[in-house]
Amino acid sequence: MTSAEDEALRAKIRNKLYYGIQGYTKNLPDFVIPENLQRFSVRKGDEFFASLRTALTGEDEINVYLHVPFCKFECTFCNTRPNMPDAEAETQYFNRLMKEIQLYASEGAFEGRRTRSIYFGGGTPTMFSPEQIGELVDLLKTNAPLHDEATVSVEATPGSLAKDVIPRLRDAGVDRLSIGCQTFDLAVLKLCMRSHTPRQMEGIIRTAHDNGMRLNVDIMLGLAGQTLESLDADLEILEDLKPDAVEFIRHEIVNQKMVDVYDERPELLVSDDDLFAMTLKAHQWSEDNGYEQNGRFTHDQDFPYRYHWLKGMPLLAFGARTRSYVNALCYENQENLGLYGKMIDRGLPPLHQHQQLSHKEQMYRALFLGIQIRAGVDRAQFREKYGVDVTTALTDVVGGLRDLEAIEVDEDGVRLTRYGQYFYEDVCCYIMDTAKRADFSDHERTPFSYGTAWEAGPR
Ligand code: SF4
Numbered sequence: 534m535t536s537a538e539d540e541a542l543r544a545k546i547r548n549k550l551y552y553g554i555q556g557y558t559k560n561l562p563d564f565v566i567p568e569n570l571q572r573f574s575v576r577k578g579d580e581f582f583a584s585l586r587t588a589l590t591g592e593d594e595i596n597v598y599l600h601v602p603f604c605k606f607e608c609t610f611c612n613t614r615p616n617m618p619d620a621e622a623e624t625q626y627f628n629r630l631m632k633e634i635q636l637y638a639s640e641g642a643f644e645g646r647r648t649r650s651i652y653f654g655g656g657t658p659t660m661f662s663p664e665q666i667g668e669l670v671d672l673l674k675t676n677a678p679l680h681d682e683a684t685v686s687v688e689a690t691p692g693s694l695a696k697d698v699i700p701r702l703r704d705a706g707v708d709r710l711s712i713g714c715q716t717f718d719l720a721v722l723k724l725c726m727r728s729h730t731p732r733q734m735e736g737i738i739r740t741a742h743d744n745g746m747r748l749n750v751d752i753m754l755g756l757a758g759q760t761l762e763s764l765d766a767d768l769e770i771l772e773d774l775k776p777d778a779v780e781f782i783r784h785e786i787v788n789q790k791m792v793d794v795y796d797e798r799p800e801l802l803v804s805d806d807d808l809f810a811m812t813l814k815a816h817q818w819s820e821d822n823g824y825e826q827n828g829r830f831t832h833d834q835d836f837p838y839r840y841h842w843l844k845g846m847p848l849l850a851f852g853a854r855t856r857s858y859v860n861a862l863c864y865e866n867q868e869n870l871g872l873y874g875k876m877i878d879r880g881l882p883p884l885h886q887h888q889q890l891s892h893k894e895q896m897y898r899a900l901f902l903g904i905q906i907r908a909g910v911d912r913a914q915f916r917e918k919y920g921v922d923v924t925t926a927l928t929d930v931v932g933g934l935r936d937l938e939a940i941e942v943d944e945d946g947v948r949l950t951r952y953g954q955y956f957y958e959d960v961c962c963y964i965m966d967t968a969k970r971a972d973f974s975d976h977e978r979t980p981f982s983y984g985t986a987w988e989a990g991p992r
Contacts, residue, residue: 542938542952543813543952545937545938546937546938546939546952546953546955546956547809549937550937550939550956550959550960550963551805551809551956551959552805553959553963554959554962554963554966563856563858563901563902564894564897564898564901564902564961564964564965564968565856565863565888566894566968566969569888569894570863570865570886570887570888571886571887571888572885572886573864573882573884573885573886573887575876575879575881578880578881578882581864581882581884581887582640582641582642582882584862584889585640585642585859585862586640586641586642588847588859588860588861588862589642589646589847589859589860592646592846592847592859592860593645593646593647594646594647594648594649594680594841594846594847595643595646595647595648595649595677595846595847595848595849596648596649596650596652596838596841596842596846596847596848596849597648597650597651597652597673597677597848597849597850597851598651598652598654598838598848598849598850598851598852598855598857599630599651599652599653599654599658599669599850599851599852600654600655600656600850600851600852600853600854600855601626601653601654601655601656601657601658601660601661601852602615602616602626602655602656602852602853602854602870603615603616603617603618603619603622603623603626603655603656603657603660604616604617604618604655604656604657604660605617605618605657605660605693606657606690606692606726606727607726607790608715608725608726608727608788609724609725609726609757609788609790609791609794610715610725610753610756610784610788610791611788611790612785612787612788613655613656613854615655615656615657616656616870618660622870623660623661625874626852626853626870626874627661627665627669629873629874629877629878630669630851630852631668631669631672632877632878633851633852633877633882633883634669634672634673634676634851635672636877636880636882637849637851637882638676642849643673643676643677646677647677647678647679647680647683648673648674648677648678648679648680648683649680649682649683649837649841649846650683650684650685650686650833650837650838650841651670651673651679651683651684651685651686651838652686652688652838653666653669653685653686653687653688653707654688655688657688657689657690657693658687658688658689659687659689659693659694659698659702660693662701663698663701663702663704663705663707664701664705666687666702666705666707667704667705667706670685670705670706670707671706674706682833684708684709684747684837684838685706685707685708685709686707686708686709686710686711686837686838687702687707687709687710687711688710688711688712688713689710689711689712689713690712690713690727690729691712691713691714691729691733691734691737692727692728692729694710694712694737696740699737699740699741699744699746700740700744702744702746703744703745703746707746708745708746708747709746709747709748709749709837710737710741710746710747710748710749711748711749711751711780712734712737712748712749712750712751712776713751714729714734714750714751714752715727715751715752715753715756716752716753716756716759716763716767717729717730717731717734717766717767717770718758718759718763718766718767720758721756721757721758721759721763724756724757724758724794724801725756725757726790731770731773731774734750734774734776735774738774738775738776747777747778747834747835748776748777748778749776749777749778749779749780749835749836750771750774750776750778750779750780751779751780751781751782752767752771752779752780752781752782752815753781753782753783753784754781754782754783754784754808754811754812754815755783755784755803755807755808755811756784756803757791757794757795757798757801757802757803758801759803759811760803760807761807761810761811761814764811764814764815765814768814768815768818771822772822777835778824778825778835778836779819779822779824780826780827780836781812781815781816781819781826783808783812783958784803812955812956813955816954816955817955826954827839827905827957827958828904828905828949828953828954828955828957828960829906829907829949829954830843830905830906830907831906831907831908840906842858842902843902843903843905843906844902844906845860845899845902845903847859847860850866851866852866852873853866853867853868853869853870853873853883854866854867854868860895861889861890861895862887862888862889862890863887863888863889863890864882864884864886864887864888865884865885865886865887866883866884866885867883867884867885868885872885892919893926894968895919896915896919896921896923896926896927897927897930897964897968899915899918899919899923900923900927900930900931900947900964901961901964901965903915903947904940904947904948904949904953904957904960905949905957905961907948907949907954908946908948909940909946909947909948909949910923910946910947910948911945911946912924912944912945912946912947913945923947924942924947929967929971930963930964930967930968930971931947933963933967934953934960934963934964937963938950938952938953939952939953939956939959939960939963940953940960
């Protein structure tokens with residue numbers, strides 16, 4: 534491809550894909566049509582578990598997510614609304630998390646299955662002691678033994694890893710850390726209400742490696758005050774630090790604190806053009822340095838939990854505010870800690886809402902997830918599972934993305950092009966948008982986040 538052709542291709546991706554669907558920005562998107570979720574009735578606990586067992590039939594491996602909704606930080610970019618530290622509430626929540634797992638075990642959710650990956654997310658999971666994390670891992674192992682290549686990952690912030698924590702996490706069975714670093718630019722970190730230094734990260738990486746753990750570093754794109762130059766500086770630091778994996782995440786403005794920052798200093802808002810350029814730069818750097826990213830995963834070593842989720846492995850998520858997917862069954866737990874706790878105490882699954890994906894929704898989701906793996910969607914497997922070819926079943930979305938040169942189709946599969954990989958979030962949003970227009974046009978279409986709506990007028 535000549536450089537002029539490459540430039541034309543990038544312009545198409547920018548103008549038609551990136552700008553075309555900007556009302557639907559969402560980092561790490563998944564396919565769910567919120568309007569289709571039904572409220573869970575507490576009288577239907579048995580019915581729910583029966584449908585879960587049916588959905589799990591034939592599945593011998595599971596992905597497990599455990600949510601810890603407490604955090605002592607108040608980052609302005611946070612999109613998870615964690616609870617502030619409270620020793621009593623944390624202990625109570627820990628006990629209920631254990632009970633929730635036991636409840637699912639007693640209902641046969643783990644029977645005959647092995648755990649492929651466990652991921653502790655938050656909040657800040659290290660608000661639990663490493664020993665508590667170990668108890669949860671042991672409970673899961675008792676019910677669904679770990680696969681030989683299973684991984685146990687814990688999310689953490691650089692400031693939450695006191696010196697002795699990493700060895701204790703290793704003793705608890707943890708073998709992978711996911712560090713929310715976001716940037717090394719001190720001015721940007723200050724606006725985010727965070728602080729850490731490259732030296733601190735260097736120490737964490739060394740300690741993790743000394744303890745036989747792998748580690749990934751998250752870097753955000755589009756934080757308040759971030760520039761292309763500050764991203765360059767971050768990339769240089771990463772080249773020195775050499776973490777095992779790096780994940781770039783586009784910032785979405787969902788936190789009121791961040792909106793307040795922009796209200797006071799609108800000049801800090803990263804322009805859409807700059808965010809496009811940052812995304813391009815980060816992904817090019819990633820490719821040049823041999824790092825895997827969403828959109829082009831080739832193996833499960835660096836992001837095991839995500840990889841297996843994209844491959845469609847059942848995801849059983851425990852804790853408040855979590856969402857699980859088991860084939861066509863999708864369900865969300867209560868967000869409110871009080872309600873979550875009350876339902877567990879009454880022996881009920883702590884659900885808020887749930888949904889059986891329709892045949893069409895399952896096909897959209899299979900495309901949505903499958904193309905985030907480099908090999909893409911296998912057309913023969915898709916035909917076998919859904920009884921129809923993906924290009925016929927989802928003509929609009931496949932045709933549209935092909936016209937944008939975000940995907941390529943051959944007789945074996947459907948996969949992202951290079952720029953499709955870089956802008957996989959926009960591809961996912963395009964699929965979501967097309968699905969809503971084509972099949973659910975009677976629903977009100979709600980943007981995922983403030984996105985560019987903020988620029989039109991905050992609040
Ligand atoms: S550390 Fe994570 S969970 Fe806590 S406030 Fe920051 S972004 Fe949110």
